[in-house]
Amino acid sequence: MDFTIIKHAVEVDDGIKRLSMRFIKKYAAPERARLSAELCAKIGKEFERLGLATLPRTLPTSENEFIWVIQRDSALGEVVAVAAALADLDKLKMNPLPQVFTNFPQAKDYLV
Numbered sequence: 001m002d003f004t005i006i007k008h009a010v011e012v013d014d015g016i017k018r019l020s021m022r023f024i025k026k027y028a029a030p031e032r033a034r035l036s037a038e039l040c041a042k043i044g045k046e047f048e049r050l051g052l053a054t055l056p057r058t059l060p061t062s063e064n065e066f067i068w069v070i071q072r073d074s075a076l077g078e079v080v081a082v083a084a085a086l087a088d089l090d091k092l093k094m095n096p097l098p099q100v101f102t103n104f105p106q107a108k109d110y111l112v
Contacts, residue, residue: 001028001046006069010052015074022063035061053080055110080111087111 006027010017025035028043040059047054047069055068070077087108089095101108 001043003027003046003050003052007050007052010069010071015071015076017069018066019069020063021060021065021067024059024067025063035063037061053077053084055080057084057111083107084111 003024006017006019006024009019021035021040024043025032025039028046029039032039040061044054044057044059051072053070053072055070059067070080072078072081086095086097086100090098090101090108095101
């Protein structure tokens, strides 16, 4: 998997880039016919290794879906990390801000 071009594209666009899973698959495994959950997990780990985060956090297996790739050490990346931590606490029924996902229901879908 060579995501150098994706990492540079994210850096050039101020730390965030919207990409299709088809485009990502082209660099991850061009020989594969389809995206699998296993391949998506490997892609996610490689992005993490490169200092990138994704929204949604669990990558979709459909090539027609789009995701956001975010530089983790940017201001936006830190905001996403905080929101993801809240989503994790919400799953555990320990969210210190229980109304946050009631007020912003779409956010929770991306942070799962």
